[in-house]
Amino acid sequence: MKLDRIHHVAYRCKDAKETVLWYQKMLNMDFVLAIAEDHVPSTGAFDPYMHIFMDAGNGNVLAFFELPQQPEMGRDPNTPQWVQHIAFKVKDRAELLEFKEHLEKNGVDVLGVTxxxxxxxxxxxxxxxxxxxxxxxxxxxEAQLAKLNEVKWDMLEEWSKTKRAPRHAAFLHEKQLAAAKA
Structure with a gap:
């Protein structure tokens, strides 16, 4: 048995229409479909929802639920904001910079390039x-992925014993750390 791919990833949203329009405008995603029900199919519970699906490219689907009868959505207060995220791949640095400029021109605060x-x-x-x-x-x-592949199990084993960051992959961020100290 082997998984084929992710079918979709689902998050909650505050407003389904706003979410569709934002992802269309900011990330050029197509609105694929919407499903709305009063009862949750898997549990039968009464919980009206709007479930929207966005095309994230190459068969990847990003979905959202708007749940108007649930308490206002929040975040896990014990998890830093930087941890939970969804990442999308773009072709190259030129396209990354083009997205950055587009987002900023449309009032989105952007951190990076990191x-x-x-x-x-x-x-x-x-x-x-x-x-x-x-x-x-x-x-x-490619060269760096090959290096990381060689040390992944050693890193995981060391982390599981010490809960301290192993230094096997320190080469990835050494330039940034040196620049920050200078």
């Missing part, structure tokens, strides 16, 4: 407060 060694990213929030990342490959991506 150099992660194997890829470069920008970060921002959607209207419901979900953190979104756009990432493009680094020119050295």
């Amino acid at each position: 150099d992660h060694g194997i890829f470069h990213s920008i970060y921002f929030f959607d209207p419901s407060g979900h953190r979104v990342e756009l990432a493009c490959p680094d020119p050295e991506e």
Whole structure:
């Protein structure tokens, strides 16, 4: 048995229409479909919802639920904002910078470009407060991925014993740390 791919990833949103329009305008996603019910099919519970689906490219679907009868949505207060996010790949750095400019021109606060060694990213929030990342490959991506593949199990084992960051992949962010200290 092996999974084929992710069918869709679903998040909650504050306003379904606002979400569709934002993802269309900001990330050029197509609105695929909407489903609305008064009862949850899997549980039978009465909980009216609007379920929207956006095309994130290459068969990837990003979905949202608007739940007007539930308490206002929030975040897990014990998880930092930077942890929970969804990341989308873009072709290259030129396209990443084009998205950054487009987002900023439309009033979206953008963090980055952040150099992660194997890829470069920008970060921002959607209207419901979900953190979104756009990432493009680094020119050295293949070589760095090969290095990371060699050490992944050693890193995981060391982390599981010490709960301290192993140094096996420190090469990814050494440039940024040196620049920050200078």
